[in-house]
Amino acid sequence: MCKILQKGLFLSSFTLLLLTTGITMANAQSIPVTKALKSVTKIFGTRFVYEKSLLEGKETKYDISHLKGKQVEAVLKGILYPEGLVFLYVKENYYTIIPREQLRESMIGAPRSVNPASSQLPANTGNSVERQPENTSESTKNGTEALSSTSAIRIVHGRVIDSLGNPLAGVSIHIVGTTKGTITDADGAYSLQVAPNAVLEFSNIGYITHKVNVGIQSNIDVVMRTNKTGLSQxxxxxxxxxxxxxxxxxxxxxxxxxxxxxxxxxxxxxxxxxxxxxxxxxxxxxxxxxxxxxxxxxxxxxxxxxxxxxxxxxxxxxxxxxxxxxxxxxxxxxxxxxxxxxxxxxxxxxxxxxxxxxxVGKPEITFSMNMINQRPTQIYKQLNSYQYVTLYNEALKNEDSYNPVVGSGWNDAQVQAFKDGTDPNHYPNTNWYKELISPSIWQSTYNLSASGGTENTKYYLSAGYVNDNGLTPVEGYKRYNLRGNITTTIARNLKLNLDLAGIYTKSHGEAVYGSEYVIGQVYSTSPIRVNKFTNGDYAFVPEQRGSAAQQALGQTGFNDNDNNVVNSNLSLTYDLPWVKGLSVKGLMAYDKMMGFKKSFAKPTDMYSIDASGNYTLVPGYPTAPYLRESYAQDYSITLQGSINYDNYFGSNHVTGMLLYEQSQENTDNFSTRRDNFVSAALAELNLGDPTRVSNSGTGSESARQGVVGRFTYDYKDKYLAEFNFRYDGSDIFPPNHRFGFFPSVSAGWVLSEEPFFKDAVPAVNFLKIRGSWGQLGNDQVNPFQFLSTYSLIGGGSYGGGYTFGGTNPTFYQSLNPNVLPNPNFTWERAVMTDVGVDASIWEGLLSIKADYFKKRTKNILAPPSGLTPDVIGISLPDQNSGIVDNSGFEIEITHRNDIGKFSYYISPNISFSHNKVVYFPESSSLPAWQKVSGKPVNFDPANGISAQPNPYLGQIGYHSVGLYQTKEQIAKGPTPPYSDVAPGDIEYADIDHDGKITANDMEVLDAHFFPGIQYGIKWGCSYGGLELNVLMQGAAEVSAYNTPANYGFGYTPGTFLLDHWTPANTNAPYPRLFLNYQNNQETSDYWIVNTAYMRVKNVELGYHLPQSWLHRIGAKQVLITVGGNNLLTFTKFKMFDPESAGQVRDPLMKSYTASLMITF
Incomplete structure (x- = not known):
């Protein structure tokens, strides 16, 4: 590994050497502005109007060697601004060039007409096109403007605004058929001398050109619509x-x-x-x-x-x-x-x-704040104590175990006492959900940013703060963000980027059990258990000793988690002047994370009460304070060195990139715990019992190395081709399987550039068909499976290991082998194919983007399930054996339009994705209905992905055919798995047709824990200063295993239990009541529920304050917004939020928001 890193450092150093060498060899030659404009025309297809004398003798130092991929406006700024020139948008791909002074006069004073062209226009030499006026008269050819010799000349004035009512400065207005024109001032106002038969053309960058017949009008106000195609993005x-x-x-x-x-x-x-x-x-x-x-x-x-x-x-x-x-x-x-x-x-x-x-520009400072009120999207409806004991008694009777005399159930008087609620100490009615979870909480965010700069140095600075309170008393989260991104030109052709970001987060939770377990207690503690007695003391109940919910409510101890993250990038880019379009880049990134967690658990005092009302202190849990501390740090270094090429050869455009990248990551973790603190007043390790201590520590390092290539070709923006590859290496795999080659090829055909298509389908402005194929890797697997690894057993004061030595034994730790090594395991490899269509119709009023994809993943690491004899005594390693197919379709359609001052858009999208296990290593003795092969890859969000049939994940179980209604039905059907099955119980299908229900009848369940369909609908509108944006979102072909319902009284039963089977209610959705009755608790598809949903995901209504108000406070923009998130949900599943998949955890939240944003 050291050799790999040394090679990488050498290559990165070589790249930096090229940068340094390039500085000394650079020939800082200037070129004529006209030549630079010729290159712009060649690449972007732009045309220019200007006076010949305006550009004579002017030169630019702007590097035009690789303009492809840049915005044309940014290029023109670099060429013209340093020479005191500005450009005005006339219409699509047409610009007027004028002196900056002329623009300044128009912007700060009364608008005046400008005449950017004259008879001394140079001939078309290819570097620019000087647009001659349409229907020009002889006088205009000689340099004088003649509007009309027969019509009365008058002044037309007006104002140009955007769809939000904001004034547009610098809009170019010219009289069609002439070179006469003007531009709008800072308030969007203009005035111009015209003839009655004149036609005015309004144009601006990013907006659709607008034409107006003057006629007899003297005041013409124009609302300009944004250009919707976005193809130059x-x-x-x-x-x-x-x-x-x-x-x-x-x-x-x-x-x-x-x-x-x-x-x-x-x-x-x-x-x-x-x-x-x-x-x-x-x-x-x-x-x-x-x-x-x-x-x-x-x-x-x-x-x-x-x-x-x-x-x-x-x-x-x-x-x-x-x-x-x-x-x-x-x-x-x-x-x-x-x-x-x-x-x-x-x-x-x-x-x-x-x-x-x-x-580039003066500093722009933006401050924003959001105040957010949050509350659960769905509240779990629990039974009250009277309902609970009534149904509990019924369940006991169903199991023939009701006997209040010996404490199995409650007699009528006790049931009535729960109903009356007059003795909450002995007959309580505790709603644990309401006890622990707040009905609503507040969240707030604040952001401050500043940006600006010159042609040489640009900056973006920001700070952010988030305060997120939890629904339970012990939860909370704060985040602080700082960022500084700086770009500067430190020498000709040499640019430096420096990015620094700092993130600090602080969260806290429950000290003993953890916040997730606390939420679980809410759903598993019955309403007949007392939380607090009437005197305010916490109640002790044997069944719930040390209740996590009571620990959280008592807020004993703390569990704080602090994390500091620093991300940094430093890059140098050098454009080599001696090879047109060639540049080199070197980058180094350093990231570091430091985390510290401190958890101090203290006992909660609990009390019991006797029949006379006397209280007795009962030791809580833990019986003595204990402290846990852990520290983790992680740092990574990434180095990149690249060579990039971008050039035109006539109508042929070629780009290329070769990049070397390497990264190294190191992690260290340490944790310790001490028990039996002599005092709960101070949480410091040295105050704990030194004989009751446990320590652990781990460390790891990993590295990656790769060479990347990309080569693209296009001809006239019509025929497109691209080839990409990466030769990648990772130390996760054994040395002989460490590197892999991952290529891709793609092509595109822009039909709308074909003459035959333009003539045949003029409404379609853009149509592209594209396709791609490639091979990819996945190394997100357990690392180092090629090594023999061991776990150290025992140590400290907590179990494990062995003792030897007779009367004076000595404790020895031992090593336990984890898994047999696999010296041949390597990448999972995915082969992907994609076919797509991009279209823009009616000048961007309608755009469509659609893709069909197919993917096969091979060599998936999977355990040799069902093939390992138990006598081996050690797990066999994963093997590259699994195969999964995945295919789908996705489409997004967008419609945008402006009607006067009213603008609107709607953009629905939908995605389909379906997979199938082609091969999974499983025993050949399994019946077909229990094999994973041929079934979907199932996914349970609470437990992870698994192709292995697992009844506890709801992936294999019985197929239910309904509820038994009569004893005769039970007698005629297959023998149930349990002898005490009765009407109202779940009936299971005899899959193997042997006349009895056994484990052989279990099948891979037809469930979709991962949605097969997801969709969204974005729509909105604006009028004047008002703006409305709405997002609707949903999922279909998705289900969840309803664990709380399946567990019955194992969880706190909800009101859904009221609609259960009885002889008088045979169509009920819930079986007859049971406590520990195994037949109805067997894993089966009876408990799989449809969790498809559609929700109003986000609504934002904003108001932009009028510009006339903003001048008084010196602001550029003030936006006031109200809105919300997860406001409405439409679903058949009512027990929990459908997105939570029926799991007992922190409920998902809806929110109501008020926001303010000010820009200076």
Whole structure:
């Protein structure tokens, strides 16, 4: 491994040497501005109007060697601004060039007409096109403007605004057929001398050109619509960028503007749900600071299926830690063409996050705050104590065990006492949900950012704070974010990027059991148990000694978890002047995480009460305080060195990239515990009993190394081709299987650029067909399975090991082998195929993006299930044997339009994903209905992914055919698994047709714990300063195993139990009542419930204060927003929130939000 790292350091050093050498060899030559504009025209297809004399003698030092992938406006700024020139947008791909002074006069004074063209226009030499006026008269050719010799000239004035009512400055207005024109001032106002028969053309960058017949009008106000096609948008891809129009892979993006619409959540993962087709989000509950699991295009392995997260070019960083306010864009890479450059970690897709950077201009300061009120989306409806004891008695009678005399049940007087509620100490009615969980809590976020810069140095600085209170008294979460991104040109052709980010999080929870267990207690403690007696003391009940719920309510002790994270990037990019389009880049990233956890558990005083009302103190749990402390640190170093090429040869455009990357990660962990503290007043280790101590510590290191290549070709933006590869190595695998080659190829055909298509289908402005194929790897498996590993048993004061020595024995620890090594295990390998279509119709009014994909994952690591004799005494290693197919379809349709001042959009998306286990190593003696092969990869969010049939995961069980209604029905059917089956019990199918129900009748259940369909609908509108944005989201073909219902009285029964089978209620959904009755508690599909849902995920109503108000406070923008998240849910499953999959954990939250954003 050291040799690998040394080679990597050498290559990275070589890259930096090239950078240094390039500085000394650079020839800082200037070129004529006209020549630079010629290159712009060649690459972007732009045309220019300017006076010949304006550009004579002017030169630029702007590097035009590789313009592809840049925004044309940014290029023109670099060429023209240093020479005192500005450009005005005329219409699509047409610009007017004028002196800056002329623009300044128009912007700060009364608008005046400008004449940017004259008769001294140079001939068309290819570097620019000077647009001659349409229907020009002889006078205009000679340099004088003649509007009309027969019509009266008058002044037309007006104002130009956008769809939100904001004024648009710098809008170009020209008279069609002439070169006469003007521009709007800072308030969007203009005035212009025109003839009555004139036609005015209004144009601006990013907006659709608008034409107006003057007629007899003297005042013309215009609302400009945004350009909706977005085809020139630059998309972030692996190790680079591409224009949307050039993409041949399946990539979906979300912009900072769309991210900023959701003010109700605190992490970026939750903001993505329902917004991107093919991205499946599964929430991890509603605990403070909790995130979500992400899956791209479903499941295709038995192992980790999470996508790789890459933040600012560095793989492996956490999306939950980043401040959403700092995100500029998120790209989801879904097919082989887009993810192959990440090789062994890309089989499950890639999430690329790019943070904001500064732009040229004066400092822009933005402050925002969000106040969020949260409450559970669904409240679990528990039985009251009277209902509980009534149904409990009925269950005892069903089992022939009702006998109140010996304490088995309650007599009528006791039942009435529970109903009356007059003696809460002996006959309580405790709603543990309401006792522990607050009806609502407050959450707040604050953000402050500043950005700006010059042509040489740009900056973005930000700070953020999040305070997330928990629903229980012991839960809470705080997060602090700091970020500084700086870009500077330190020498000609040499650019430096420095990114620094700091994240500090502090969370707290229950000290003894943990917060998740506390929530479980809410659902498993019955209402007949006392929480507090009437005197305020906590009650002791033998069945619930040390109740976690009471521990949490008493807030004894603490459980604090502090984490500090630092992410840093430093990169240098040098454009080699002696080879056009060639550049080199070196990058180093250093990330460090330090975590400290301190948990101090103290006893909770509890009391018992006798029949006379006397209280007695009972020792609580723990009987004496104990302290646990743990420390963890993790640091990683990533080095990258790359060579990039981008150039045109006539109509041929070629790009190339070769990149070397290596990374190393080191982790260290230490934990200790001391018991029997002499005092609960101080939580310091030295106050614990030194004879009651346990320690543990671990450490690990890992490294990766890879070479990446990308080569693209396009001809006239019409025929597109791309080849990517990564040669990847990971020390997770044995030396002879450590490296793998992962290639991809893709192609695209832009039909809309074909002359025959343009003539035949003029309404379709853009149509591209694309396809890709590639091989990817997955190394997200248990590492080092090729080594013989051992666990150390025993040590300290806590069990394990052996003693030898007769009367004076000595304790010895022992080593236990973990698993037999497998010297041949290697990558899982996925083969992916994707076919897609991108279309834009009616000038962007309608856009469509659709993909069909197919994926086969081979060499999946799986245990040799059913093939290992028990006498071996040690587990056999995983083997590369499993095969899974996954296929699906996704589509997103967007419609945008402006009607006067009213703008609206709607964008539905839907994703289908279905998988099948092609092969899984299982015993040939298993009946077909118990084999996983041929069945879907199932997934239980509470327990993970498993292809192994497991009754405890609800993946194998009986097939139910309903409830028995009569004894005759029981007698005529197959023999039940238990002899005391009665009417009202669940009837199971005899799958093997042997006349009796046995374990052989269990089958792999037809359940979908992972949704087969997910969808979202984004829609919104704006009028004047008002703006409404709505997101609806849902899932279908999804189910959950209803564990609380299956356990019956094992959990606190909910009101669903009231509708149970009785002779008078034979159509009830719930079987006859039972306590520990095994027949109805057997795992079966009877307890699988449909959890499909649709919810109003997010609503935001915002109001932009009028510009006339903002001048008084010196603000550029003030936005006031109210909204909410998870506001309404439509589902047939009412017991829990359907997204929580029926698991007992922190409930998911709905929220109501008020937000303020001010920009100066």
């Amino acid at each position: 630059v998309v972030v891809i692996g190790y680079g960028t591409q224009r949307e129009v050039d993409l041949t892979g399946a990539v979906s993006t979300i912009s900072a503007k769309e991210i900023s619409r959701d003010h109700s959540v605190i992490n970026a993962t939750d903001m993505l749900e329902g917004r991107i087709p093919g991205l499946f989000i599964m929430k991890n509950g509603g605990a403070p600071g909790s995130g979500s699991d992400m899956y791209v295009r479903g499941l295709s392995t038995f192992n980790n299926s999470s996508p790789l997260v890459v933040i600012d070019g560095i793989p492996g960083r956490s999306l939950d830690d980043i401040n959403p306010n700092d995100i500029a864009s998120i790209s989801v890479l879904k097919d082989a063409a887009s993810v192959a450059v990440y090789g062994a970690r890309a089989a499950n897709g890639v999430i690329l996050v790019t943070t904001k950077r500064g732009t």
